[in-house]
Every structure is written in structure tokens, then in C-alpha cells.
Amino acid sequence: MSTDITLVLGGARSGKSRYAEGLVTASPGPRVYIATAQVWDSEMADRVARHKEDRGPGWTTVEEPLDLPGALRRHAGAGTGVLVDCLTLWLSNLMMADADVPVRSAELLAALAGVEGRVVLVSNEVGLGIVPDNALARRFRDHAGRLHQDIAAVAQRVAFVAAGLPLLLKGETP
Amino acid sequence: MSTDITLVLGGARSGKSRYAEGLVTASPGPRVYIATAQVWDSEMADRVARHKEDRGPGWTTVEEPLDLPGALRRHAGAGTGVLVDCLTLWLSNLMMADADVPVRSAELLAALAGVEGRVVLVSNEVGLGIVPDNALARRFRDHAGRLHQDIAAVAQRVAFVAAGLPLLLKGETP
Amino acid sequence: MSTDITLVLGGARSGKSRYAEGLVTASPGPRVYIATAQVWDSEMADRVARHKEDRGPGWTTVEEPLDLPGALRRHAGAGTGVLVDCLTLWLSNLMMADADVPVRSAELLAALAGVEGRVVLVSNEVGLGIVPDNALARRFRDHAGRLHQDIAAVAQRVAFVAAGLPLLLKGETP
Numbered sequence: 001m002s003t004d005i006t007l008v009l010g011g012a013r014s015g016k017s018r019y020a021e022g023l024v025t026a027s028p029g030p031r032v033y034i035a036t037a038q039v040w041d042s043e044m045a046d047r048v049a050r051h052k053e054d055r056g057p058g059w060t061t062v063e064e065p066l067d068l069p070g071a072l073r074r075h076a077g078a079g080t081g082v083l084v085d086c087l088t089l090w091l092s093n094l095m096m097a098d099a100d101v102p103v104r105s106a107e108l109l110a111a112l113a114g115v116e117g118r119v120v121l122v123s124n125e126v127g128l129g130i131v132p133d134n135a136l137a138r139r140f141r142d143h144a145g146r147l148h149q150d151i152a153a154v155a156q157r158v159a160f161v162a163a164g165l166p167l168l169l170k171g172e173t174p
Numbered sequence: 175m176s177t178d179i180t181l182v183l184g185g186a187r188s189g190k191s192r193y194a195e196g197l198v199t200a201s202p203g204p205r206v207y208i209a210t211a212q213v214w215d216s217e218m219a220d221r222v223a224r225h226k227e228d229r230g231p232g233w234t235t236v237e238e239p240l241d242l243p244g245a246l247r248r249h250a251g252a253g254t255g256v257l258v259d260c261l262t263l264w265l266s267n268l269m270m271a272d273a274d275v276p277v278r279s280a281e282l283l284a285a286l287a288g289v290e291g292r293v294v295l296v297s298n299e300v301g302l303g304i305v306p307d308n309a310l311a312r313r314f315r316d317h318a319g320r321l322h323q324d325i326a327a328v329a330q331r332v333a334f335v336a337a338g339l340p341l342l343l344k345g346e347t348p
Numbered sequence: 349m350s351t352d353i354t355l356v357l358g359g360a361r362s363g364k365s366r367y368a369e370g371l372v373t374a375s376p377g378p379r380v381y382i383a384t385a386q387v388w389d390s391e392m393a394d395r396v397a398r399h400k401e402d403r404g405p406g407w408t409t410v411e412e413p414l415d416l417p418g419a420l421r422r423h424a425g426a427g428t429g430v431l432v433d434c435l436t437l438w439l440s441n442l443m444m445a446d447a448d449v450p451v452r453s454a455e456l457l458a459a460l461a462g463v464e465g466r467v468v469l470v471s472n473e474v475g476l477g478i479v480p481d482n483a484l485a486r487r488f489r490d491h492a493g494r495l496h497q498d499i500a501a502v503a504q505r506v507a508f509v510a511a512g513l514p515l516l517l518k519g520e521t522p
Contacts, residue, residue: 129303129477303477
């Protein structure tokens with residue numbers, strides 16, 4: 001069994017999705033894009049459409065706002081490249097659905113422990129600004145930070161992307 | 175023709191301006207400081223005065239809140255060191271003036287492609303906190319992130335500064 | 349006299365405290381935890397209790413929300429490991445107490461210049477989001493950024509932690 005997990009962290013418009021795509025397309029084999037975005041308004045619809053266009057052909061797109069562990073189990077596999085974009089939207093969807101985030105995060109880690117093939121997970125680093133006024137945003141930051149630490153601990157590679165440039169915090173360029 | 179472009183990213187009070195100045199003053203020749211700040215209140219006036227004092231003598235200061243591409247074309251040149259401080263204020267000024275930011279960003283990139291000499295551009299990394307509530311701030315983050323990626327792609331050097339310490343994301347210390 | 353000062357910067361839930369603890373426990377000798385947190389509500393009480401549990405036995409805990417320079421002088425010493433968690437809460441406490449933050453920061457630097465032994469200071473990087481609306485938060489960012497720069501200049505080691513992974517901006521792993 002060969003698993004290759006990469007966590008790609010970065011800020012808004014940092015180029016993290018494009019870098020993550022490059023990691024998936026660098027290998028042959030089928031490519032699956034798991035989109036966690038829930039389209040609520042035209043701003044989000046524009047973003048999703050633009051991302052899809054940027055990605056180009058050759059991808060199977062799966063929209064899965066909540067059951068990310070299940071989507072990973074269904075779509076990841078030996079010889080396949082899976083891009084999850086992104087974990088922070090998934091966490092946000094779980095919180096809006098009143099889900100138990102620590103339980104769901106543990107399910108995601110269990111799914112990652114069982115998958116084969118290449119999996120690249122994109123997530124926003126959101127904890128480097130002023131402490132937010134509202135408690136929900138603070139809980140969101142906490143959930144995201146913990147999930148990043150847990151995934152980083154099992155990942156083969158962790159990259160922080162700024163201005164389109166990756167900085168490897170763990171592992172080496174594949 | 176010899177061009178040497180550096181993008182210096184960092185947070186608030188990260189020491190990015192001081193690091194950027196050091197890159198310019200390390201070389202002989204005239205030095206031009208292009209300030210994009212628009213002074214609206216005493217807080218900003220204090221900041222500008224403090225920066226000017228920190229910089230010391232030997233600099234020509236040019237205030238250019240909007241036409242940064244023009245200022246670069248007028249002041250950059252072989253043997254000259256130009257410091258632009260900062261891109262995020264420029265973007266903010268453009269947005270307040272209802273300018274077409276992508277068009278202006280493209281003009282800046284065209285100007286950079288044509289200049290000679292050493293140019294150091296300072297900018298705030300603003301995308302690593304919680305997603306802002308208001309749409310204007312989100313657009314600002316998007317504009318800044320895209321501009322940083324575009325400049326980083328053509329720059330010889332990209333540094334991320336924290337606690338006064340540079341981390342090179344691209345290129346080497348000159 | 350042997351002093352070993354480390355500044356550990358990171359975002360919310362970045363794993364910075366755990367990393368900092370590891371630096372202290374890696375050496376033999378007594379360990380002192382200087383907590384700057386002021387417990388105002390149950391959210392903070394939970395956080396403090398969880399941190400204490402995570403830390404495990406073998407630590408003397410000192411609560412010192414305001415006189416951090418004094419606490420350092422009293423508790424640091426040759427052969428002792430001191431963990432300060434965290435500078436940003438200390439700055440926040442000083443601001444709420446209407447203290448003169450630059451004067452207090454200078455006192456902290458003077459105390460650091462005089463201590464012996466291993467001292468690890470944890471702080472939140474808070475300057476990488478959108479400029480905050482309120483002036484108090486902007487002043488807080490400025491105080492934190494300046495203090496980080498000043499401590500980084502005298503520290504043997506500066507680490508930036510993301511997703512539990514340290515990135516050394518200065519010095520080497522001890």
C-alpha cells in the first residue's frame with residue numbers, strides 16, 4: 001500500500017489551490033477534485049466557476065460539502081490523485097450544520113489512514129490575524145488549527161504557500 | 175539591461191520596511207522612496223513621519239498614491255535603487271478612487287517589466303486571518319493576493335518577514 | 349553566564365505552546381511555567397485547564413498577568429527552564445490596565461538581558477490579517493509586532509510554528 005498525503009496551507013488568494021493541483025497533475029492516472037464549497041451566493045458561484053476553469057479538463061469533480069470522509073473512501077485509491085479543496089470550507093459547513101466537529105475530524109483522520117494513492121488537501125490558514133470578536137469565529141479558528149496539526153502529523157508533506165510560492169514545513173517536493 | 179526586483183511581504187510591524195530599505199541601501203547609487211500612503215488622519219501622519227525618520231538621509235521621497243506605474247517609469251533606472259512602500263496602501267487607494275484594480279495591476283506589471291535597476295516592493299500579507307465580514311475587505315484581500323502572486327512570478331527575490339527576520343521564498347540574498 | 353532565549357511565534361491553535369514546552373523539557377532541571385492569562389470567563393478557564401493538563405507534571409506554575417519582567421527575574425536562572433505563555437496576552441493585559449506598553453516592553457527586554465538559563469517565550473502572530481477596524485486592535489498589533497522584533501533581535505532562536513511544525517527564522521534547533 002502506498003499513500004502520499006500532502007497538506008497545503010495558505011492564505012486567501014495565496015495560490016495554494018494552483019500549487020495543490022500541480023502536485024496532483026504531476027503524476028499520471030485519474031484525477032478527482034472533491035469540492036467542499038456550498039454555493040450560497042453569486043460571489044461564491046463565481047469563485048467556484050473560476051476555479052473549475054483554472055483547473056482545466058481531465059478532472060472528475062465531486063461536490064461533497066459534509067461527508068468528506070466518505071468521499072475520500074469512495075474516490076481515493078492506488079494510482080489516483082485526489083484534491084480536496086478545501087478543509088476550512090468543510091469545517092465551516094459542519095459548523096453551520098451543527099455537526100460535532102471533533103468527531104467528524106476524527107473520522108476524516110481515520111479515512112486518511114485507510115486510503116491509498118495521492119491525496120492533496122488544501123486549507124486556509126486563518127489564525128494569524130487579530131482574535132475575532134465573535135465566539136463562533138474563534139471556535140472555527142480552533143477547529144481549523146487542531147485539524148491542521150492532526151493532518152500535518154500524519155502527512156508526508158506540508159507546504160505553506162504565499163504569493164504562489166511553496167515553503168515546505170515537512171517532507172520534500174515529490 | 176539589468177533588473178533586480180524584490181517583493182517583501184510581511185504583517186503589520188513585522189520589520190518589512192526596514193528589511194526592504196536595507197536591500198536598497200546595500201547598493202551604491204541614488205535611492206528613491208515611493209510612498210503610496212495618503213495621509214488622512216494623525217495616526218497615519220505619525221506613521222509616515224516615523225518611517226521617514228527611520229529611513230535617514232540620502233533618499234528622494236516621492237508621494238504617489240495612485241499612479242505607481244508612472245512613478246516607477248519616471249524614477250527607476252540603471253544604478254538607482256527604488257523602494258515602493260507599500261503595495262497594499264496603493265491597492266486600497268485605487269479601491270477608494272473606484273479604479274479598475276486588475277487593469278491598474280496589469281499596468282504595474284508592465285512597468286516592472288520595463289524598468290532597470292533595483293526595485294524593492296513592500297506589501298502587507300493580509301490573507302491569513304478569519305474571512306472578513308464585509309465584501310470590500312474580501313475584495314481587497316483578493317486583489318492583494320493576486321498582485322502578490324503576479325509580482326512574485328516575475329521577481330528575482332521574494333521575502334516573507336516576521337519579527338524582523340526575512341525568510342526567502344524565492345531567490346537568494348543579494 | 350549562559351542564556352538561551354527562544355521566541356516561538358505562531359497563530360491560534362498552531363501548536364506553538366506544545367513546541368515551546370518541548371524546548372524546555374528537552375533539558376534537565378526545574379521547569380517554570382509563567383502564565384500571563386487572566387481568567388475572565390469560562391472559555392478562558394477551559395483553555396487554561398486544558399493547557400495545564402497537556403503540559404503534564406514536573407512544572408511549577410506561576411500566574412503573572414502584568415509583572416512579567418519581575419517574574420522572569422524571580423524565576424529564571426542557570427539550569428532552569430522557563431516557559432512564558434504568552435506575550436500577546438501580557439500585552440493585552442497591560443493595555444487593559446492602561447499601562448505604558450513601550451516602557452513595560454523595555455523592562456521586559458532589560459530583564460531578558462539579565463537572566464541566565466533557558467527562556468522560551470510564546471507569542472501570537474496577529475498581524476497577518478486585514479487591518480482591524482478599531483484603533484485599539486491596531487495599537488495592539490503594533491505593540492506586538494515591535495515587541496517581537498525587539499525580542500527576536502536578542503534571541504538565540506526564533507521559530508514560526510504552523511500546523512504544529514516549526515520553521516526556524518533564526519538560530520538552530522537546540
